[in-house]
Amino acid sequence: MAGLRLDGLTHRTLAPVDLVLDAGERVFVSGPSGSGKSLLLRAIADLDPHQGEVWLDTEPRSRMAPPVWRRRVGLLPAESFWWAETVGEHFPAIQTSGTLSAEKMGAFHSDHPTHRDQINGWLTGLGFEPDVLDWSVTRLSTGERQRLALVRLLAQRPEALLLDEATANLDPVNRDRVETLVETYRREQDAAVLWVSHDPEQRRRLGGRAFVICNGRLEPET
Numbered sequence: 001m002a003g004l005r006l007d008g009l010t011h012r013t014l015a016p017v018d019l020v021l022d023a024g025e026r027v028f029v030s031g032p033s034g035s036g037k038s039l040l041l042r043a044i045a046d047l048d049p050h051q052g053e054v055w056l057d058t059e060p061r062s063r064m065a066p067p068v069w070r071r072r073v074g075l076l077p078a079e080s081f082w083w084a085e086t087v088g089e090h091f092p093a094i095q096t097s098g099t100l101s102a103e104k105m106g107a108f109h110s111d112h113p114t115h116r117d118q119i120n121g122w123l124t125g126l127g128f129e130p131d132v133l134d135w136s137v138t139r140l141s142t143g144e145r146q147r148l149a150l151v152r153l154l155a156q157r158p159e160a161l162l163l164d165e166a167t168a169n170l171d172p173v174n175r176d177r178v179e180t181l182v183e184t185y186r187r188e189q190d191a192a193v194l195w196v197s198h199d200p201e202q203r204r205r206l207g208g209r210a211f212v213i214c215n216g217r218l219e220p221e222t
């Protein structure tokens with residue numbers, strides 16, 4: 001799919017960042033609490049005031065409508081927001097019964113007839129039964145919300161991923177499931193992944209480039 005390039009991106013507490021993520025590359029970002037990691041992801045997603053430019057391959061964000069940008073460069077926030085009553089209502093291409101809505105398929109993924117199967121596969125991979133789509137959002141535990149928010153994000157087929165502490169609330173089994181899903185998606189879709197993680201073991205386990213925000217600057221982790 002696409003690489004991601006930050007060109008002098010800066011927010012209220014961060015010196016300008018120049019960073020290139022190749023298509024299919026995963027880069028970790030860490031740093032002390034309050035150092036500006038979430039604000040960096042939110043600036044990339046164009047959710048907070050900032051300066052600088054971000055490119056998805058050759059397309060600058062400034063030339064894209066914000067909703068289009070946010071679908072193509074998907075942010076998984078540390079705390080997910082749920083607006084409808086049931087889990088399934090948050091998946092536009094799937095009705096709560098688990099069957100595809102032809103109308104919504106046409107609007108979202110007409111070129112991808114196995115999309116429902118893929119979402120169900122992701123749910124299973126994260127330890128859920130298909131009936132999770134009928135669950136009320138109010139019953140979800142913190143970890144369930146976190147895992148389901150990831151599936152909801154991937155269901156939009158983002159070309160690049162911004163992950164804010166994607167495994168922070170998870171036990172080791174579910175942490176491994178999330179890592180496997182993200183890594184599989186990254187490889188299969190050739191998606192750039194910028195992953196904020198406090199977990200040094202995770203950064204070592206998965207490898208790749210890692211940066212730390214220190215005194216308001218993004219620097220390579222040593």
Ligand SMILES: Nc1ncnc2c1ncn2[C@@H]1O[C@H](COP(=O)(O)OP(=O)(O)OP(=O)(O)O)[C@@H](O)[C@H]1O
Nearest residue numbers: 012013031032033034035036037038039040078198
């Ligand atoms: N809207 C805002 N107005 C003023 N300050 C803000 C605003 N949003 C965030 N901040 C401050 O900016 C700093 C960076 O916040 P950010 O959420 O990016 O931290 P973080 O590195 O993700 O921390 P944590 O690891 O605790 O999640 C914090 O001191 C925070 O209080």
